[in-house]
Amino acid sequence: MKIVAVSGAAGNIGYNVLGRLADGYVYGDEPIELRLLEVPQAVQALDGVIMELVDHASPRIANIVATDDPEVAFDGAHAALLIGSAPRKDGMTRVDLLEVNAGIFATQGRVLGQVAHPDCKVVVTGNPANTNALVAAHHAEKEGFNPANITALTRLDHNRLIGQVAQRARVSAGEIAQVAVWGNHSNTQFPDLTFATVSGTPALDVIDKDTWLDTIVPTVATRGGAVIKARGGSSVVSASSATLDHLRDWEQGTDGRWVSMAVPTQALPEEARYGVPAGVVYSYPVTIENGIYTVVPQLELTDLQRERITASANELLDERSTAAGKGHLD
Numbered sequence: 001m002k003i004v005a006v007s008g009a010a011g012n013i014g015y016n017v018l019g020r021l022a023d024g025y026v027y028g029d030e031p032i033e034l035r036l037l038e039v040p041q042a043v044q045a046l047d048g049v050i051m052e053l054v055d056h057a058s059p060r061i062a063n064i065v066a067t068d069d070p071e072v073a074f075d076g077a078h079a080a081l082l083i084g085s086a087p088r089k090d091g092m093t094r095v096d097l098l099e100v101n102a103g104i105f106a107t108q109g110r111v112l113g114q115v116a117h118p119d120c121k122v123v124v125t126g127n128p129a130n131t132n133a134l135v136a137a138h139h140a141e142k143e144g145f146n147p148a149n150i151t152a153l154t155r156l157d158h159n160r161l162i163g164q165v166a167q168r169a170r171v172s173a174g175e176i177a178q179v180a181v182w183g184n185h186s187n188t189q190f191p192d193l194t195f196a197t198v199s200g201t202p203a204l205d206v207i208d209k210d211t212w213l214d215t216i217v218p219t220v221a222t223r224g225g226a227v228i229k230a231r232g233g234s235s236v237v238s239a240s241s242a243t244l245d246h247l248r249d250w251e252q253g254t255d256g257r258w259v260s261m262a263v264p265t266q267a268l269p270e271e272a273r274y275g276v277p278a279g280v281v282y283s284y285p286v287t288i289e290n291g292i293y294t295v296v297p298q299l300e301l302t303d304l305q306r307e308r309i310t311a312s313a314n315e316l317l318d319e320r321s322t323a324a325g326k327g328h329l330d
């Protein structure tokens, strides 16, 4: 049986994630115990979520525990989806949330380090996801937890990039391979088509370079804000789906497929960092086998790629300084 903790379980993304976990999206028919973590103000809404999970009558749900105590939620957990956080509103950047959200991730990182299963796979979805994950990894590591297991969500950007290419090439998303998202889940990310293929053909033979750089890159990098403006709230279906894609592939492997994951650079060998300094949580193309992710090795990078990779790394260093200045990285 797997123990899966979900923070923000009564929020929109959490609610969506739970239904799909109950449907076996990540663990197939293996039974799961759900640990639903919420803030005390959301405990009533959480009651309603539990009623619905009971009514779902999934044979895969072995037990449901609802709590506002991270120690209860994370005790022995094999996976933790850290979704709960204040969402951004129209006109804000994700880093504007650092002040209000980083403290949550400091506590959760410490408690994960103290009580979670040593191989617990942690996915941070709450924004600013990379730096929240950095804060969580810092505090978890102090408790002896492997920081490599604390990752942030850029699969949403990866899936958005696939969607943009599929739409333009008029093929199904399954025909697109080897896209990569480098960097921060922010406007400086680099959605990269250099190595991508569409039905086996180089993507940049199908889509011209200017369309990629002038239209697709900014569309993907600012998509979250565009959804907020259009919907009046941040993305839910795509964010929950990407969170589960991230965990499913980490658990089940990618069979050589590239996916994008933001991972703590201090846990990577130097040659796998592609010039990004140690001490940030940075998105790379990775493959996954037996629960271990590996950054795609030995890619020959162009000057353009290096420039974009460095720009996003510099932004993450700035975010790290802000988090440290506010005392979240003591």
Ligand code: LMR
Binding pocket: 087, 088, 094, 127, 156, 223, 224, 225, 227, 234, 235, 239
């Ligand atoms: C997204 O990219 O949709 C989420 O990170 C929410 C946001 O604030 O953009």
